[in-house]
Amino acid sequence: MRKTNEEGVELVTQFEGFSDTVYTDSSGIPTIGFGSCFTPRGIRVNSDHRDITFEEGVQYLEYGLRTCERSIKSLIKTPLTSNQFSALSSFIYNIGSGNFQRSTMRMKLNRGDYKGACNEFWKWRRAGGKILKGLVRRREAERRLFIKKDT
Helix, strand or coil, X not given: CCCCCHHHHHHHHHHHCCXXXXXXXXXXXXXXXXXXXXXXXXXXXXXXXCXXXXXXXXXXXXXXXXXXXXXXXXXXXXXXXXXXXXXXXHHHHHHCHHHHHCCHHHHHHHCCCHHHHHCCHXXXXXXXXXXXXXXXXXXXXXXXXXXXXXX
């Protein structure tokens, strides 16, 4: 199965940051590590979750990315470059596979409308109803990776 490339992993770690303790993200979801909402065993993180080490955070991140990669494989039927795949992985890691499944971006990709899909990133810059500067920067970085030619 395809994997998120280094640039995609860097996007996630850069924008999520690392926390060894549980915090509530901007959407009100208990989160830990590199923005993980689930443990590597698939159990949802809750406010009582114990602190984790950096190494455990990497394991949580890897579990989350594998989940995103499986979602892309099952939801996208058109060919993707490594950079497109990795940009989508970062995107889904942040918004969740259910939101991606229902998105116009997914529909446009499956119609082969790559340009139209790329123009959908900007629509996902809100959390809790507010436009967040961090999400604006993240979506622009994901969009840049999506359109970047593979080397």
